[in-house]
Amino acid sequence: MSALDIVLIAAIAAALACAVAFRLRQRKKGGCGCGCEGCTRSCASKK
Amino acid sequence: MKLSELELGKSAVVSAVGGEGELRQHFLDMGLIPGTRVTAVKYAPMGDPLELMLHGYELTLRLDDAARIEVGPAGAEAVRGYSKPRQGKREHPGLGEGGRFHPKGSGEALPAGTTLSFALVGNQNSGKTTLFNQLTGASQHVGNFPGVTVDRKDGVIRGHPETLITDLPGIYSMSPYSSEELVSRSFVLDEKPKAIIDIVDATNIERNLYLTMQLLEMETPVVVALNMMDEMTGNGGSVDVNAMEALLGVPVVPISAAKNYGVDELVNHAVHIARYQEKPLRQDFCGEADHGGAVHRCIHGISHLIEDHARRAGLPLRFAVCKVIEGDALVVEKLGLDANEKEAIEHIVVQMENERGLDRSAAIADMRFAFIQRVCEQAVTKPAESRERQRSERIDRVLTGKYTAIPAFIGIMGLVFYLTFNVIGAWLQELLEAGVGALTGAVDGWLEAGGVNGTIHRLIVEGIFEGVGSVLSFLPIIVVMFFFLSMLEDSGYIARVAFFMDKLLRKIGLSGRSIVPMLIGFGCTVPAVMATRTLPSERDRRMTILLTPFMSCTAKLPIYSFFIAAFFPRYGWLVMLGLYVLGIVVGVLAALLYKATLFRGEAAPFVMELPNYRMPGAKNVLRLLWEKAKDFLQRAFSVILIATVVVWFLQSFDLRLNLTDSSQDSILAAVSGVLAPVMRPLGLGDWRICTALITGFMAKESVVSTMEILFAGGAQAAMTALGAACLLVFSLLYTPCVAAVASVRRELGGKWAVGVVFWQCAVAWLAALLVRVIGLLLGGA
Structure with missing residues (x-):
């Protein structure tokens, strides 16, 4: 496995970690649903 | 005589209001009280409901409900009009300003550091959200339809970090008629804001002041924001603000929220009355005489x-x-x-x-x-009949005309779909596809030249680029679709659609107001489910929520386009339209079934205000498009990216986690194979199809990205045209995505949400089976 392969694997892993963190952060912010604007607003009204 | 018998163009005076409970209270709150002069303006194209003019605004009522109201001949004494106000300079009461009740800078202010909380309260469609956006710099969506705001939203007034303002759904009175009205009333009563900003539509002042009077009773400081003053003065009307302030006993500030006129003055007054807790001077409106x-x-x-x-x-x-x-x-x-x-x-x-x-x-x-x-x-x-009103009347002659309303609606929706899928959206999509294709090719070349490991190479090109790229190319279509839906809503047309579709929808047990969530459902099911909060009856609300998944959302477009391009390129437009129509037809059948079983009884009364037509604000529309585009891109680079990589992983490794060349031996094949027997009668027994449909539960767009990965050699090789048709029908009707199911759970509870998932899958399975049987009978394979 070359250095470039390792760099690419690291980049993909980082991108995935970012994507997962982003969704989790959105869910946490919204508290429920998928974290989109609709769900966030829906949750806000139930607080 | 009954109000339902009033001839068009004729006026009468309400003599008795029948009905009972909340509906009767709602009639009264809307101004239908004995002594009120009403004029019959028009009937909807199908003869019902009836549009009335009263207190200077337009209200729609079903004939059944109008029959509960008794009217008598209109005499001069019965006209609730008013003459020119007393001329001459009147002293400025100076309410809400320093120096009147206490010297400037003194007085018993709330302790420093206290958060000044405000409730933004007003009638539906009076411009609360526009004002909220001006005050906070937020970008909430506004529309020209009563009840766009279905939730409370919080923000801080610009330049006043010590404040917290809450935008509430519009209400007509403090007697809650729908669940969103209850949100507003509960907020004012239970959360006790430090002050209320009451937004009053100056062009419709009588009905709006009805709520103001109830707010004055709340023992909370109130400032009245007279909105749309530009429109009122532009039509020759005016308000003696000093006189009104003296009579109401609270500060009155003329503003134009849309033009940001008078907003700073409003903020100064609001902050002042909140800080010094200056309550209304008057609560007693009953005259001794x-x-x-x-x-x-x-x-x-x-x-x-x-x-x-x-x-x-x-x-x-x-x-x-x-x-x-x-x-x-x-x-x-x-x-x-x-x-x-x-x-x-x-x-x-x-x-x-x-x-x-x-x-x-x-x-x-x-x-x-x-x-x-x-x-x-x-x-x-009072202003003369406004230009906006005259313009609305001219437009309504065609758009709600007896013989023109339905053809115009079909024409407008047809044009929207044609422009979205064939002209603007399609052109932009091709452009983006070409860009994504070129980038994929370039990356492919770089990886090849760099001698990258074959597996990583495949993950990047066949997994990530083709998966995410295929979904990304649908961004233009989705944005264009939302653009048109937003234009229709902002212009005030959707409210008319509710008006003339009421009779038709009542046949399937719904009220005309249900058309709004359904039309939004063509965009996205999540806001559609939330929009049902504007419906006054719980029965209608539940039924409408269960029907919105039948309206084909934009996230399913990539699936349709993918299969149409592969199997029906010559009939693309027809197949697309057919799918939308099929969704509606199955929805109607489901509604009839619900009406006969789960939701017996009649739809809620149709009592709704028709706003004037307005030119949609470019800023508002662009803001909505940006929100939708951002949401889509976020999904593409988060959920769909994760899904494509997971799918690629599962199809590249076998159960012993060894890399496999044949997808047939992969983990994915083993897992999806469990579902394959269920789907076999539909001709969809291929494990790859089952996998794609499962990933569609996370996000509908994932169906295509999964297909792209799994059908590397093209879907045509693995499927017939009849199979594709069955898959299209199944995709149209099967369970909504997890976000939509979550919103159903929020509104109706967990049992209903689980029920929706299984029910939609069952309906989809049956419909797809029917398509397959018909196809086989017609000689398909």
Whole structure:
């Protein structure tokens, strides 16, 4: 496995970690649903 | 004579209001009280509902409901009009300003550091959200349809970090009629904001002041923002602000939220009254001389009786008294009155009814409207019929005309779909596809040249680029679709669609108002489910929520386009339209089934205000498009990226986690194979199809990205045209995505949400089977 392969694997892993963190952060912010604007607003009204 | 028998163009005066419960209260709150002059404007194209003009605005009512209202001939004495206000300079009361009740900079201010919380309250479609956006710099969506805001939203007023303002759904009175109205009332009563900003549509001042009067009873500082003053003065009207301020006993600030005029002054007044807790100077609107003072004596008598109860329950006294007289069960329960007190109150109220000649609710509503009339007589010069009104009438001759409404609706929707899928959206999509294709090719070349490991190479090109790229190319279509839906809503057309579709929707057990969530459902099911909160009846709301998944959302477009391009390229437009129509037809059948089983009974009454047509604001539309594009891109680079990599992983490794060349031996094949027997009767027994459909539960767009990965050699090789047709029908109808199911769970609860998932899958399975059987009978393979 070359250095470039390792760099690419690291980049993909980082991108995935970012994507997962982003969704989790959105869910946490919204508290429920998928974290989109609709769900966030829906949750806000139930607080 | 009944109101339903009133001839078009003729006027009459309301003599008695029938009906019962919340509906009757809603009639009264909307201004349909004995003594009010009403004019029949038009009937909907199918003969029902009826559009009325009263108190200077337009209200729609079903004939069945109009038949509950008795009217008599309109005489000059019955006209609730008002002459030019008294001329001459009137002293500025200076309410809400330093120097009037205490020297500037002094007074008993709330302790430093106290958050000044504001409730932004007003009638539906009075411009609350526009003002909220101006005040906070937020970017909430506004529309020209009563009830766009279905939730409360918080923000901080720009330049005032110590403030917190909450935008609430529009309400017509403090007697909650729909669940969103309850949100507003509960907020004001339970969360006790430091002050209320009451936004009043100056072009429709009489009906708007009805709510103002109830807010003045809340023992909370109030500032009245007279919105749309530019429109009012532009049509020759005016308001003597000093006179109105003196009569209402609260600061009155003329503004134009859309043009950001007067907003700074409003903020100064609002912050001042909140900081110094300057409550309304007036709460007593009942005149001693009004009809012998019957209402006046009743209110004040009960006021003494329940004073201690109101204090203990934390309810504003005057508000509690009016609600007790009206028979508001929630308030009566909260007060905890004993039998003796209830009996005494009942005697007082009956006496008032006898003396006043009106029932309790009508008497209270009449007292309020009588005061409003006095205020208007002294402070308001009514504008001539506004240009906006005249323009709306001209447009409505075609768009809600007897013979033109339905063809115009079909034409407009057809044009929207044609422009979205064939012209603008398609052109932009091709452009983006070409860009994504070129980038994929370039990356492919770089990886090849760099001698990258074959597996990583495949993951990047076949997994990530083709998966995410294929979904990304649908961004233009989705944005264009939302652009048109937003234009229709902002212009005021959607409210008309609700008006003329009411009779049709009533046949399937729904009210015309249900058309709005359904149309939004063509965009996205999540906001559609939330939009059902504007529906006044729980029965209608539940039924509409269950029907929105049948409306094909934009996230399914990539699936349709993918299969149409592969199997039906010559009939693309027809197949696309057919799928949309099929969704509606199955929805109608489901509605008939619901009506006969789960939701027996009649749809809620159709009492709705028709706003004037307005030119959609470019800023508002662009803001919405940016929100949708951002949301889509976020999904593409998060959920779909994760899904594509997971799918690629599962199809590249076998159960022993060894890399496999044949997808047939992969983990994915093993897992999806369990579902394959269920789908086999539909001709969709291929494990790859089952996998794609499972990933579609996370996000519909994932179906295509999964297909791209799994059908590397093209879907045509693995499927027939009939199979593709069955898959299209199944995708159209099967379970909505997890976000939509979550919103159903929020609105209806977990059991209903699980029910929706299984029910939609069952309906989809049956419909796809039907398509397959018909296809086989016609000689398909």
